[in-house]
Amino acid sequence: MKISYNWLNELVPTHLDIDEFCEKLTMFGLEVEEVVQLGKNLENIVIGKVVSVEKHPNADKLSLCKVDVGNSEPLSIICGAPNVVKDILVPVAMIGAKLGDFEIKKAKLRGVESFGMICSENELGVSDEHSGIMIIKQDIEPGTPFADAMGINDNIIEVDVTPNRPDLLGMIGVAREVAVMLNTEYEHPEITFEESEVKTKDEISVIIEDSEKCPRYCARMVHGITVKPSPSWMQRKLIASGLRPINNIVDVTNYVLLEYGQPLHAFDYTKIKDKTIAVRTAKDKEKMMLLDDTELKLHSDNLLITDAEHPLALAGIMGGLDSSINDNTKDVIIECAYFDPRNIRASALEYGLQTDSSYRFERGMDPNSLIEVIDRAAQLMQLTGGGEISSGVVDCYPHKIEPKVLPLRVSRANSILNAKMSADEVENYLNKFEFATKKTSEDTFEVTIPTFRPDIEREIDIIEELARCYGYNNVESYFWINRIDNKQKRTVARLAKNHLISLGFFEVNNMSFASPDDLDALNISDDDFRRKVVELANPIGEQFSTMRSTLIPDLLKNTALNLSYKFENFKLFELNRIYLKEREDTFAEPTYLTGVIVGEFYPFYWKEEQRATSFYDVKGVVESILSKIHCTKNITYKVSNQPYYEKNSKADIFLDEKKIGSCGIIKDDVLKSFEIKAPVLLFDIDLSRIIPLYNEKDIRFKEIVKYPPVLRDIAVIAPSDIEVGTIEKLIKSVGPNIIKDVQLFDVYTGKQIKQGCRSLAFNITFQSETSTLTDKYVDKLFDNIVNKLLREHQIELRQE
């Protein structure tokens, strides 16, 4: 539905600028899809009067026109349109005007200068018409800006009307809704006219044969009307609403359609045989010629408007050619009817005829407003074309459709909306919607639903209307999720656990108590944070006298137990809290993830030699856990000084330079204290420090780089005390945006390698995100790497 904001303001002054109004309208349930500002692109386009037309001396199809645009001298303009003649009013695009991207300039056409352009409707965006120039049929002073003359300084609001609201398919319905929204009043058009002596019922009779398909049919007569262009105010509104003015009779039916939403039809009285209108279903294979020159073959489900013999119209969808209005029409029958929506829908669908009329009838019109509408149409026909209106309406309405009466409980509305509307407030809202109310108790109303609102069928439908008035934004929100929920911790814990289980780890569950001796068995020094133990005042035994400050002893005890059951190779982990005394009366309960790998990392496999387990196995586990929980950035590993690891097999894990854990091979004497006779690898991570960093939403898709990577290997001889991590970092630093990956793939020490050095080989991936890398460029980077390694660490390229 296209709503002219100017027109709307005539019916209900909004006192709002267009943006504010549209926002309110959308929030009230009439969703604004688009606002088109008419006249915006019509600067420098004025009304001109063609004062003379001559043939172009050098071109047959061009005319040389003099056009009066309100200045002292008429402009010379060359025009190619066939319909340009002397004394017509036309839109003229002056020099400087812009039509789309095209700017009008002084031009020379076949040797003759032209100072502007006479435009078609299509060029001005008024309609699709482009077969000739636009001819303005009103009397307008030359020089008047086109936009003003046509009333196109307007905003057209395109509203998505939901299918349940046929009442919003007319301006009056929209005005009513807006009046409710703004708590104001709107104006109905004033309908007054004089009727002649002649009685309509003597001139025409109406018979409804199928009152189910057509419950009501009204007709009126206007005699002696002159067919001519309609007045400019009417044309303006039609154009603004997307309809093209044709002549006053057709325009009036369209205008009233726009105004009330109710489709009308006008017949030429002289073509109606026997002064009879019958509403009947078609005979099988009955033929009819429509206004648009298509012939239909009908059947008994199609409803027709006929005269004594022939079909006049396919009811509610399209008129027939024979009875249509033409320039010589003098006497008009106005039809205003109510048809069954289902029948119209079926017929429109069947013949593929979606018209402004069928669109509305399909959704259900108001059967009880027909008299007002038909009177309005008669009034406007007389106003625009003169003539005499016969007295009275022929109204065939065998069974009156009564408005529904529904009960409404204010308390029910309030409880659904969690609102506190008073009965008076509710009544006021309902009356604004033109629902009549009768108070039946403190809490209840009998509400009469006008027939223009077929969508309101139950109490709950009324409550929905009240909700819109109350304002969806004013409904309180009860919000209770995600204030407290420990989702972050839960997610990290579950990810880490599930991952470890896939790697073959079994989860254990130890009680929170510990013996003070446990820390000694791990060689933990007195100044270690784990010595700040929480002591119980009433323990159930000495070995349970403190709260554990590390999960390691319990895991080692679990290890010893299971070794005693003849398990040789196994992996265990625990994810639980430890307890620390921070200050005199404050305690910390961080969550740790601690695990052991006992015996061999890989289970025995008959096909292969058993591979020796090493420090790098446990480091691999740690790396994989951290990457599973998105904690890979800013992680570094440094040699550890934890007292329970073997000398050459231990690392501390750092996150942003803060120690968050360690991993390594457990020392022999520690194993002995726990009576373990198998190698044990251990990792111990403070998960509490990682959990707050976890964000499942930090995974974002990155476009795949379309340029191919280049792979190069580099083998170097490096002093053994230089860490691989250092070398990797150095290589990356040569081209941080191009070197995507550096992977160690070989380590070798032996005869060929000089003492105190080792041979390292890396796989380097080069890739640019903006271009294909040339060999030359990669060679240069490679040389830079070689030079930098040599310069900064005396690392040499290995010579084969």
Next chain:
Amino acid sequence: MKEQIQEILEEARRSIPSCESDKDIEELRIKYLGKKSSLSDLMSKIGTVPKEERPQMGALLNKAKKEIAQLIEQKKVVLHEKEDTSRARGLDVTMPGRPLTIGAKHPLYQIWEEIEDIFINLGFEVAEGPEIESEYYNFDALNTPSWHPARNPQDTFYLKEGKLLRTQTSPMQIRVMEKFKPPIKIISTGRCYRVDKMDPSHLPVFHQVEALLVDEGVTMSDLKGALDSFVKRIFSADTLSRFRPHFFPFTEPSAEIDILCINCNGKGCKLCKNSGWLEMGGAGMVDPAVLEEVGYDSEKYTGYAFGLGIERIAMLRYGISDIRKLVTNDLRILMQFQ
């Protein structure tokens, strides 16, 4: 001619099944069905047969050809099957594949996660709180009278500094209600402590899940509904539950929750000590005094709370009769829960 056809057919029937290789079978195919085969030869001589016998002879010839072709195809299939087994010599599909061992979550934590998920699906949030608690949150704010035996050091672990180890997850209710306005819909889960000797049904360290819902218009029906939904999901759709009047300081009315024994269906057995019912935990409508303590209007808001032991649920679900099995961490047990 009839006899000749019969003869060729007989010979083919003998020779085809006895051949040993693809090569042999191909030779036979050429011999019997090839362009120069005796059958083709007979076919070309069909003109010499008396006119009236010709159709019959033609049919016989075609029939013979068809049968021989079928025999050859069947033999080919048999030969290829043989070949397959011989080619596969060295593969023993019953030998174990590369062992990629998988571990298992501890059964207690499996049940814990399951319980959390049930409540999350019912719209509850999960709250965690400190295990080292103050007397205020563990007892006072929960309307526990000063004389209540649960406060004794024979029942509750105290720290040297005066704090205690929470005896229930209920303190978290208070902490959440202090901080947020209704509606509140949470479960709190975690470790709790009570001074108990370890025996088949007691551990000094155990786990609880406790639900709390506070809003306008919460009734005891909501409580029963929530519990029913829960036990039906964690056990089975036909698990029955009942409420038995009881006393808890922080709920009024209070109840103990029983479920119909899942072992004997109420007939009476060792598990339910012949009562037909299994005790699951405590429940009730939040005592107005508790709501007032956190500054809620106890006329406007009502709520329910219930608490369940996770060990108890795990034992029932898995059929474990000794609670200590849940802390031995014996792989012979853990491996059963893959």
